[in-house]
Amino acid sequence: MEQNHLKDNVGVKEEDDHSKGLWDTALNPPSRNVLPTAASLAHSRSSIITELPRTGQGYNQAKHHLFNDIIPGLNDSAINANYYGFVTGGVTPAALLADNVVSTYDQNVCVHLVDHSVTTDVEYAALCLLKDLFGLKKEDWPHGTFTTGATGSNLVGLACGREYVLRKAVQKKGGNGSLKGLQVLSTLPHASVGKAAGILGIGRANVKSIATQTGGTDGQPLKFDFDVLEKELARADVATIVSISCGEVNTGRFATKGIDEFKRVRELCDKYNAWLHVDAAFGVFGRVLEDGPEFDMVKKGSEGIELADSITGDGHKLLNVPYDCGFLFSRHGDVAEEVFKNPNAAYLCSSAGNHIPTPLNIGVENSKRFRALPVYSTLIAYGKDGYRAMVERQIRLARLITAWLYDHPKYTVLGGAGSKEDLLATTYMIVLLRAKDEGLNLKLADAINATGKIFVSGTKWSGEAACRIAISNWKVQVERDFKLVKEVLDGVAQ
Template identity: 80%
Template sequence: MERNHLKDGVGIQVDDSHSKELWETALNPPSRSVLPPAASLEQSRSSIITELSHTGQGYTQTKDHLFNDIIPGLNDSAINANYYGFVTGGVTPAALLADNVVSVYDQNVCVHLVDHSIATDVDYAALCLLKDLFGLKRDEWPHGIFTTGATASNLVGLACGREYVLRKAAQKRGASGDIASGNITDSVGEYGMPAVLEAAGLKGLQVLSTMPHSSVGKVAGILGIGRANVKSIVSNTGESHGQPLEFDFELFEKELARDGFASIVSISCGEVNTGRFATKGIDEFRRVRALCDKYNAWLHVDAAFGMFGRVLDDSPEFEIIKKGSEGIELADSITGDGHKLLNVPYDCGFFFSRHGDVAEEVFRNPNAVYLSSSSGEHIPTPLNIGVENSRRFRALPVYSTLVAYGKDGYRAMVERQIRLARLVTGWLHEHPKYTILGGGASKEDLIAATYVIVLFRAKDEALNARLASAINGTGKMFVSGTKWAGEPACRVAISNWKVQVERDFTLIKEVLDEVSR
């Protein structure tokens, strides 16, 4: 009988022959359906062990169980370039290598202790490299943190925004003071939102946005802002001229001036269904910034994947995309996602803010001396500026992939992704059985505005109702089903580093022609 590693101690030899097989699968996946066949799903699901045994079945039998039973029930979302759902990236070879190192050494990147590990140094360096990638000045963005993804980054952003705008409101009213003297101070992190709202003379807090991601509403619920207080300030006429996220500036200022409410503004830099941008260039962003300053609003940018427009050059080919991500350097905070276009493993997001003091007010651990960092160090302790106290070393794959491929590598990847999306857009625009959605006066305008997402529907209502399942049922590619203007639609989201423009365009045409017959 195989020895039990937990009972018998360390130093026991195990068969690691599977490691090479896994590496080969990741880089050169087998030719199979993007999704597991129904029979494989049923078999894998029925094989899941649901009762804990006393003795355990041992390493070898468990390895066989994983390879023979569990893996056949997993999809190929990260390893197949033709998985176009959820803006799911793959994993670059350099990131995959680093993630194996992460699992082996399993650092808890929570406290910056210079005599213990360089993990926090790598964490800090990776954040600096990301700022370089996106053209953000390092010294202007002192607060940076890795998160579990864009949702967690939006949580950090809105939590900081909540702290900032209510502090401003309380200070404006002259309510800041010493709690011991009977006056409430202006810190939500210290005394809670109800107390500070009362001190500031406010009824509540609202989030203003144009077509925000669902995670913004989720975060508003978590933070006590309320999902009902996430309000649309989108123009009613924007889609007719290809700007479905266009600001209604008259409504925007009216909401900012609303009596009894402080505001956080969340800009959608890459909307999830269309890939479109809420602003059209630096001048419009400055206009938003000026209004936020006038009314003491926090300006947050949800740039989960739109941020990568900033790696493009200034050629006319990508002018609209480049302009869509212009100006985010004027924001108070920015959300980014690593497991999308950066192509590092789940789960990885990142967040930047200009206001390190605000982050510490929100996230610091009280009265925990053992969590203090080494004195005199410029690198902050991560657990005092973000949600998690225990943190996976998710910075290492980010560091590794940026060191390996540099800005030029990522620029080339994003260019391929955009060019494929634009070929699909142009082809669908001319197709007799499909309609492109998201606005645009002409084919040329549609193509120029296309980033890495193509939103479309079938003209035939019956086909459109089952279009996503029909496409995915071919096993050759995967798309996300969604809704646009209340009607079913499909979304092709191109985000894998393995994209090959002509090869993938040929496959997409074949599949969409096949299901439309």
């Protein structure tokens, strides 16, 4: 395509106040509702161009369309600390800066070529920094890769697990003809684990929750039934991957409560040649906390994951880097290469004699955005202490809300039991609640979100409607945000 076919090419180079304004918006967002108004959404939808024009409108008109038609229809999930839906992080200033570099230089992080670019060096370094953040020994985790998110990471982890357990079955029996299939054993697994199992041919129906309870009010709905676990692992007709939920999505609580319990799972996996995967999308950040009584129960929930075969983590949650970003660590680099290496592609060969692996041979994607740079930038900017302080603020806000709701005449806190003290000690950064009035409870999420002041996700718990407040933005301010949450919840309960 010739240059003169692109309108306003020179204008792109000129100073652009709109673009500079995006930076200001990200760091100092305007005072407005968390969600766009109905009128803004209607206008944005009606303005979307659905047929390709023969003659382009040009850069300036496209810019006008984006800023005046599309942006008003976007929500403030990343730039507003009071967006508590799903588990949605923001974007730190250092990560935002790096993401602009990523878009400007548009590197494809696929093959490690030492004379070509430092992108793979930065990716390798970013993965090492993450291991430092989470207290994982670098030498124990030779396989690391960036993905599109926890779903992609679970896909990679389970793919490696599938290869490993089938290989073990062949070694044991001289063939796998006696196997009827594979299974994934977990406790209240996230939907992405089932999705990954479906993609990999393991089968969604073969993802089984073997919790001591699948619900209830004893505060332990995530714990393994070890009798069932060993019985399933001992089956000769199936190969097994065990997936530990390190941070259940509705409650934020953990499937294990310390190193001894995790060791017990590890020992059973070793005994029966099972792969041990940890889905720690946001739970892995419990490992950045200091030792001490305030956060002891949260820290214990992520204790022991260093014993796993693979660990899933999310960057666009508590790390607060832009979408989309996940990461996966595995102990078994040879298994990863067996699964993902590109066959018969000489042009994809990497530089010889270097310790940095070629990304396309250890992960799903042959073409990959430079997701590592925002991770690298934010970690060197704020360090472990910066992330520790952020997670502490998130937990303290969640616990303030939990304590207030525990005594509230019109709300019930879910997902835990026992004393108020026990409930608070096990609260991470998610609050699960229900209105005591059945009519209000059925529309609670809609009523809260209609205020425009905060956003929460509706969900189901023990078969009934519930709401969850997931605190994951780096901008959280405990007292300010607690005051707003109280105001909104009191208002909708009137």
